[in-house]
Amino acid sequence: MSEYIVQRAGVWHFQRRVPSQFAAYDKRGIVRLSTKVRVADDRTGKRAARIAERMNADLEAFWRGHARGDGEQAALNFADARKRAHGLDLDYLPVDAVASVSTDALLDRLHLLMKHRDRRFDEPTVGAVLGAVPPPVIRLSDLFGEYKAAVRAEIADFSPDQLRKWTTAKQRAVEILIEQIKDKPISEITREDALRFTDWWADRVVNDGVKIGTANKNISHIGGMLRRVIKRHRLPIDLVFAGARLEGNDDGSRPPFANQFIRDRLLAPAALAGLNDEARAVLLVMVETGARPSEIINLQADFIDLDGQIPHVRIRPDGRRLKTQQSSRDVPLVGVALEAMKGFPAGFPRYRDNGGSLSAAVNKYLEENDLRPTPAHSLYSLRHSFKDRLREAEVPEEMIDELMGHVNRKPKYGDGYGLKLKQKWLQAIAFSC
Numbered sequence: 001m002s003e004y005i006v007q008r009a010g011v012w013h014f015q016r017r018v019p020s021q022f023a024a025y026d027k028r029g030i031v032r033l034s035t036k037v038r039v040a041d042d043r044t045g046k047r048a049a050r051i052a053e054r055m056n057a058d059l060e061a062f063w064r065g066h067a068r069g070d071g072e073q074a075a076l077n078f079a080d081a082r083k084r085a086h087g088l089d090l091d092y093l094p095v096d097a098v099a100s101v102s103t104d105a106l107l108d109r110l111h112l113l114m115k116h117r118d119r120r121f122d123e124p125t126v127g128a129v130l131g132a133v134p135p136p137v138i139r140l141s142d143l144f145g146e147y148k149a150a151v152r153a154e155i156a157d158f159s160p161d162q163l164r165k166w167t168t169a170k171q172r173a174v175e176i177l178i179e180q181i182k183d184k185p186i187s188e189i190t191r192e193d194a195l196r197f198t199d200w201w202a203d204r205v206v207n208d209g210v211k212i213g214t215a216n217k218n219i220s221h222i223g224g225m226l227r228r229v230i231k232r233h234r235l236p237i238d239l240v241f242a243g244a245r246l247e248g249n250d251d252g253s254r255p256p257f258a259n260q261f262i263r264d265r266l267l268a269p270a271a272l273a274g275l276n277d278e279a280r281a282v283l284l285v286m287v288e289t290g291a292r293p294s295e296i297i298n299l300q301a302d303f304i305d306l307d308g309q310i311p312h313v314r315i316r317p318d319g320r321r322l323k324t325q326q327s328s329r330d331v332p333l334v335g336v337a338l339e340a341m342k343g344f345p346a347g348f349p350r351y352r353d354n355g356g357s358l359s360a361a362v363n364k365y366l367e368e369n370d371l372r373p374t375p376a377h378s379l380y381s382l383r384h385s386f387k388d389r390l391r392e393a394e395v396p397e398e399m400i401d402e403l404m405g406h407v408n409r410k411p412k413y414g415d416g417y418g419l420k421l422k423q424k425w426l427q428a429i430a431f432s433c
Contacts (some may be wrong), residue, residue, distance in 0.1 A: 003144050005035070005045050005052045012048030014055045022063040030057060038234050046319055049160055050395035057148065077124075078135050078388055082234055084128035088112050091149045094236050095131035103136060135235050137185045147225040150232040159298075159320030161353040173221035186226060191240045198244045205246065217246045255376050262287060265371055267336065272367065277351045279361050281340040283379065288337030288430055290386030290404055291315060292323065296379075297351040297358055306345055310419045311338055315405065320353065329406035332423040335430030389429040399425060 006015050014033045020027045031057055037048040084390050085092035087191070090109065098106065127133045136147055147170065148155075158166060180200055181193045201215035223241035257266070259393040266272060270282045277368050282296050289296075293313045303314040315322070322328055333341050351358040362379045366372045383404075390400045399404070402417055403426075 004056060007039050008032075008034075010039050011035070011064070012039060012042065012052075014044055014052040016056065016059065019063070026063060046301070050319070053160065053163060054152075054156070057152065060145070069266050077133055078233065080124060081128040083131035084125050088125075088129065090129065091130045092128060092234070094135070097236070098131040121330060123410065127331070136233060138172060138229065138233070138235075139185050140181075140189075141183050141184050142367065143186060143225050143229060145175050146229045157262045157317065157321045159353045160353065162320055165356075169217075170221050170225060173218045174225070176218065177222055187235065187237050189226075189240055191238070194244045198246060202246055212246050212248045215300050219245050232383050254378055254381045254384055255374065256388050257373065257377060257381050259322045259385070259389060261373055262382075262385060267431055270364075271369075271371065275362065275365050276350070278285065278348045279358060279365075281344055282348060282351065283362055283382070284340035285313075285333075285337040286379070286382045287386070288335045288426065289313070289331045289333070289391075290383050291331060292327075292383065292405070293358055294320075294355045295322070295327065295405075297348045297355060298353060299347045300352075301346040304345055304347065306333070306338075306342060310423050311341070312419055312423075313341070322405075324405065324407050326401070326407050329402060330405060330419055330422070332419055332426050334423065334426045391426070393425065395429075395431050 004014055004016050006010050007013070014035055015028050015030060018028060035048045035051040035055070037051060041050050082092040093101070098109070113126060113129055124133075125394050139299070144167075148167075155163065155166065179198060180197055181189070184193075198219060201219065204210040205212055206214055219241065223239070224246065226237075226241060227239055230239070231234075235418070266283075272283065275283070277384060282293060285291065285296050286293065291313075296313075298318065298320055299313055299315070300318060303316055303318065305312055305314070306393075308334045312330050313333060318425055359379055366377070366379070367375075372378075387400060390403065395403075399417055400421070403422060
């Protein structure tokens, strides 16, 4: 959203030109809205950018609504019909379902109308009782926009980069489905369509080397979006993508680096000299903490303690969503991680909220410098190596979960392990500086 925020009179403002395709509906030319965030309180514009993201979503929904015209009105009419039916203690049923109810149930609906003169002559109420208001027609090309509106509260804490990745994955899944079955109304998607889509992905797994996990993630995106949109609009549509995922073993896990390889190759003098300073430091911090790359690059000064009795980092949401609730944790700094972090006491601004750029830079360097035992090894493999080292040292499983930020299904008692005990175990597996 940084391209849509500007400073005006000491306050961050959202500003966007109306796209040409919506100019007929929005005559403003340029839309300007205050985020009400003072520049002095948000120097980098990070908080203002999150507000601007929500403003942009609302603005795009407004434009799409006008562009759809009758379709938007149909959605409003259908929502109104549901409310009217519920106000009469009835479930809204489409007309064919009303025609299929028992005679007594149908008579009950008619009696509700006949009791009050104002109801029997009120067309919207009659339509609500007898199911005469058709549901809105939502095409596949509308699916992502409708889904984003349905989950807007759930994604409110995404960082700009998290939102970008989330949006790209969902939109691409819809594009692929449209390529396969055309831009149908979602009410016309059949179980056969879903199974043919699964077969198409199966062919790609067999013939093009696509991983089963990749295919299933795409199929799940579609099924999840349809489920939420159907729920939001209370549409009488079957969940045709239920159970459509491919079967087979493909956990997508990355192989770990062996301890000897890390010690003799990755930590060899000058082995990482060609990497830029920030990328090299992130890699070294990852070696001794097992933290996810995204957790390391988004550390900021307030969450980095290098001067305390036990140097450590505090992994917190801080403008972005962590992978799990358990990901919020404190991790001591030892060995090469402590030395690397001393060079960046305020974090890693080059890669903040830009994990894709970090991974690309490091993985390219590892490949070009023969620092991968196999092509399947990557930066993330260091996290798996860290977990293996903890297990080899016979660290308690609960401690491993806490250090890794993993979900632990066991009941939790107390506040978990303290920094001192964590430091003890990390020093036991640390590589010498």
